[in-house]
Amino acid sequence: MVRKRVTLAQVAAEAGVAVSTASLVLGGRAADVRISAAAQERVQAAAERLGYRPNAVSVGLRKGRTSTLGFISDSVASSRLAGEMIKGAIEAARDRGFMVFVGETGGNVTLERQLLEAMVDRQVDGVILAALLTHGRELPDGLDQTPAVLLNIAVDDCGDLPVVLPDELQAGRDAAAALIDAGHRDIHLVGSGPGREDVRTISVAAKLRLDGILEVLTAHGLEPASGRAINQWLPPEGYAAVESILESGTPGAIVCFNDRLAMGVYQALQDHGLRIPDDVSVVSFDDASIAGWLRPGLTTVALPHRTMGKRAADVLIDVIEHHRATPDERGPHGVQLVPMPMRVRGSIRDLSA
Amino acid sequence: MVRKRVTLAQVAAEAGVAVSTASLVLGGRAADVRISAAAQERVQAAAERLGYRPNAVSVGLRKGRTSTLGFISDSVASSRLAGEMIKGAIEAARDRGFMVFVGETGGNVTLERQLLEAMVDRQVDGVILAALLTHGRELPDGLDQTPAVLLNIAVDDCGDLPVVLPDELQAGRDAAAALIDAGHRDIHLVGSGPGREDVRTISVAAKLRLDGILEVLTAHGLEPASGRAINQWLPPEGYAAVESILESGTPGAIVCFNDRLAMGVYQALQDHGLRIPDDVSVVSFDDASIAGWLRPGLTTVALPHRTMGKRAADVLIDVIEHHRATPDERGPHGVQLVPMPMRVRGSIRDLSA
DNA sequence: AGCGGTTGCTAGTTCGTTTTAGCACCGACT
DNA sequence: AGTCGGTGCTAAAACGAACTAGCAACCGCT
Incomplete structure (x- = not known):
C-alpha cells in the first residue's frame, strides 16, 4: 500500500554509476568534479524514469539544515x-x-x-x-x-x-487624519481615555494608536471630545460606550479601538435611531471580517x-x-x-x- | 550564538560507556540486553547533566518514522x-x-x-x-x-x-426540532429551496441539512412555508431573502443555512422594525464568531x-x-x-x- | 583443566545522502 | 622510460541514533 521510495543508490545502479556520481550530478555539482555529459545524461534519465526524490530527512541529517x-x-x-x-x-x-x-x-x-x-x-x-x-x-x-x-x-x-x-502609531495617525480630512472636529474615542495617561495597561497597540491619534489632533489644534478606557474590547462594551456618549448629545465621529467595539457601536447607534455615516461617522482598527459585513461597511485600519x-x-x-x-x-x-x-x-x- | 546540540556519543563518553550502551539505556531497552544498574545510572546521570535530547532527524532516518x-x-x-x-x-x-x-x-x-x-x-x-x-x-x-x-x-x-x-443530517434534524419543540409551525428556509429538488449543487452540507430539516418537518406533518435557494451564503443574500419573505407577511421562524446569511437576516428584520425573537425566531448553522456577537445571540448548530x-x-x-x-x-x-x-x-x- | 552458562557490555552495520580526497587511465612531452 | 597534467570518476567518511550479533570475563561444576 505505501509505496517504497526510490533511493539515490537505485538511481545510480540504474544509470550504471557510483552513488557519489549520481549525487554530484543531481546536486548540480557535476561541473565542479568533471562528470562527462554522457554520464550526466544517464543519471538524469534514470532519476526521471524512477521518479527519484531526495529523502529530506537524510539530507537534513547530513547537511544539518x-x-x-x-x-x-x-x-x-x-x-x-x-x-x-x-x-x-x-x-x-x-x-x-x-x-x-x-x-x-x-x-x-x-x-x-x-x-x-x-x-x-x-x-x-x-x-x-x-x-x-x-x-x-x-x-x-x-x-x-x-x-x-x-x-x-x-x-x-x-x-x-x-x-x-x-505600525500602530501610523495607523492611529491615519485614522485621525481620515476623520479630520473629511471635515470632522467632534471626535470621540471608544476604547481608550482621551488623554495619554488614560490608556491603562491594555496593550502596546492601544497606546500607540492613541499616540498617533493625539498627534494628529494636536497638530490641528484639537483634542478628543471624549474618551472611554475599556478593558474588554467587545461589542457590549462598545454598545455601552455609545449610550454613555449619547447622554451629552449626538457625537460627530467615533474612533473605535477595534472592530468588535465598532460592532457594538453600530448596534447602539442603530438602536437609538442614528444613521451611519449620515448622523455619526465611525472609524476603527483591525479589519476583522465583520468590518466588511456591517452595514454600512466599516472604514477601518487593517492589521496586516x-x-x-x-x-x-x-x-x-x-x-x-x-x-x-x-x-x-x-x-x-x-x-x-x-x-x-x-x-x-x-x-x-x-x-x- | 546557536548552541551546539549534545549527541549520544558525548553522553556515552561522559558516562564511560559505548554509544550503543547509552542508546540501549536511554531507549529503555536496558533490561533486554542486561546493562548493570550502575551503568544505567551513569548514563542517565550523564544525559541529564548534559541536557541530552535525541536528534529527531537522525532517529527519523534510522527508524523510518x-x-x-x-x-x-x-x-x-x-x-x-x-x-x-x-x-x-x-x-x-x-x-x-x-x-x-x-x-x-x-x-x-x-x-x-x-x-x-x-x-x-x-x-x-x-x-x-x-x-x-x-x-x-x-x-x-x-x-x-x-x-x-x-x-x-x-x-x-x-x-x-x-x-x-x-453530522450535517442530524444537525438539520436538530435545527428543525428546536423550532418545532418551541411550538413553531411557520418555518421558512433561507439558503435552500423548500423541496429536495431545489438544493442546487451548492454543497453536500446544504443537502444534508435540508434532508434533516425535511425529515423532522415531515414527521410532524409539516413542510417549509417557503424556501430560497442561494448560491452565495453571505449577509446581503440573507437580507434580500428576508425582504422577499416579508412580501407575504411576517414569518414565524427562519432557518438560515449559515450564520452569515443569518447576519443579513438580522439586519433586514431590524430594518423592518421586527424584533428577534419576539416577532421572528431564527436558527442557523455553523456557530461562526458573529453568532455570539449578534444581538440577541444567535442559536445555531455548531460545526465542530x-x-x-x-x-x-x-x-x-x-x-x-x-x-x-x-x-x-x-x-x-x-x-x-x-x-x-x-x-x-x-x-x-x-x-x- | 576444561566446559557450559550466565552476565555485561560493545563493535559494527544500517538508514540515505553529501562531500572530500584521491585513484586510474591516457596522451604528451622530456 | 619516466614524468606530468588532464580527465572522469569512485571509495569512503561523515551526519546521529538504533539495533543485531557476538565477545570477553567470570562462575560453578565435573
Missing part, C-alpha cells in the same frame, strides 16, 4: 487574524522551499518550551514566535538554540532578535497579519541563509514595522464635500 | 473555523508526540501535489487532507505514498481512506471543527501506529461522523411556554 521552520503562536484559532499570520508565513516559506511546523501554546509557557524543544529536536532551521493575545511577555529559554524572529510581540529586551510589528507573517518568514530565512555565508555579520534586521493599510468603506461621511 | 504529520488544507486563514480544525489536529498530535506540518493550497491542485510531495520527502508518517471551501473534489495522486485521512471532504470514491465529516481536527489526527495516528503492529488488519475506520452541537442563545422564542 532541514529547510524547515517552526511557527509557535499563542493562538491559532482565535480569529481569522491568527490564520492570516500563519498563512503569510507558510506562503513565504513555501516560496523559498521551506515547510513550517505549526504549534499553539494557548499562552501556556510550559507548553511553549516543550514545543520549542520538539521543534529544535527536529532540527528546524529557525523559529517564528508569534502572539495575538498577549503583549509584553517573557521570552522562553531555548531561543538561543536556533535562529528566531518575534512576530507581533513587543518585548523590552528582545536581545538582538528581529521583531516584526504592525498576512504581510506580517510573510515578512517574519522572509526575515528568518534571510538570517538562516545569510548567517551561514557571513557568520559574524549582523544583518540589517531589528524592528520591522509593517504598514497598516486603511480599508475605506462607507462609515465616514465627508463633510467637506 | 518521524513522529510528524502533514496537514494540507485548501484554506488556513479564511475563517476561524479553518483555524479550529488545524488547532484540533495540532493538539491531538501533540498529545501523542507528533508535530504537524501545515500547508495551504488555496484550492490549487498543483500546489496541493507539491505540498504533498514536500511532506512525503520529509518522511511524514501520515497526512490529513482537509477542506473548507470545496466539497466533492478529486483526490491528488501521491496519497498512496503515505497513510492519509480526509477531513471535511466528501468524495464518492475515497478508496479505503478514513473520512471525518460533521476543533473536534473534527482532533478526530482526524487521532484516527491517522491510530492507522500509523496500528499499521505497524498488524499490517493486514484493516482498522475500524471509515466514515467518522462528528456530532454538531446546538449552541442555544436567544434567537428562538418559546411559544409553548
